[in-house]
Amino acid sequence: MTAPPSSPPDRGTTPRPAEHGLNLADGLAAGTAARVLAMRLMMLGVLGVSAHLSDGVLHAGSHWFILGGYAVSSLWLALTARRRNSGRLAWIATLLDAALAAYIVLEYMMAASEAADEPGALASRLPAFLLLLESGLTLRPRQTAVFAALVAGVWSGALGLGLLNPGLGLPPAGPHVFGLLSxxxxxxxxxxxxxRLRRGVATMLRLEHERATLARFVPAGIDLVRRDGATALQPRHACLLALDIRGFSALTRAWGEARVVDWLLAVRALAHAAVTERGGLVDKYVGDGVLAQFVAGAPAEQAAAALACVREIEVRMHRMNEARRREGLPPLALTASLHAGEVLVGVLDDGLRAEFTVLGPAMNALARVEARAKRENLSAALSKRVMRLLGPAAPPAHRLPRRPGEEDCPDLFGLEPGATPRASSA
Incomplete structure (x- = not known):
């Protein structure tokens, strides 16, 4: 059997896979404004110390004005990052970074034409390389390329002018060509x-989104089988539970479809809570029925959990029916059918639709157990295999006589509602 199609995620809380690619850079930049500001201010501090130690007189007042203006603009970007369009601010920051890096390189080339020193040359290239790394870490390759193109354009332009017109007084091109190539x-x-990192992170986020979505329907450890993958479903033991509302068709005719839908939803919620609390998995809803599996633990533990779930459902249904009687509504009766056996459990993904799937003879046998239990008008029915798995903890039960045409149905035991466990002769 297969699970119903997944319901669409909540638009307000669950991002779609396509949105991860669109907002990846914004998501990575969220909450990093203070860190980026601190890094830029540290870089400016290094530039200031370097300018003072190398030869402060090489730098005109405009140098310190430019550094101060960049510090103020960085502070403004950090303060407004939460209130403005992050994409537009990212482009503003890229242009400011490129302008500073290009200015420092060009200003040193002009000022150090007669008094060049190695520490000053390294300090002049520092913003270009540090801001290049900072731009790359934002995972915005286009902006990083623009930053690199602007800085390299100014750098190479200054070198070209120096070669074409030696009278400008630019320093020898050799060391600066090496810096530009680097x-x-x-x-x-x-x-x-x-x-590469952007693709990797986007893929990771997409897979995490799929895993989180899948976790709403199936537990951890369930195999995911893709059309182009080599993973095969492995047989595993499971205890299977089928629930049906007895006389649901008659209730629909008497009370109307719109009225009984609310009742059906209440029963589904009740069953889902009881199944999940006992470690089970709700596979699907079929009409007024609920199909669940217990696949965790040893076979005996699965059977015990399934039986405890049935008893919990009985208790909750009793409370629900008491409230319904006070409201003048008819009580609802359920038929619970339990069977166990080897099945193939997994999520099959053909590339178009992924569905939780349970395959195997035990599933087919459960359908026959369910049909027979409904014909007998039982509140709970267990197959002989489940009774054997329960062992001494099996509840009191009476064995149903086999009727003609039921040869392919497993031996079945009917349970009394709310019976206390005792040893069984099964």
Missing amino acids: FLVASAFVIEGAF
């Missing part, structure tokens, strides 16, 4: 890594 190679690695 930056271009680093940019290529960072951009390619951002693309």
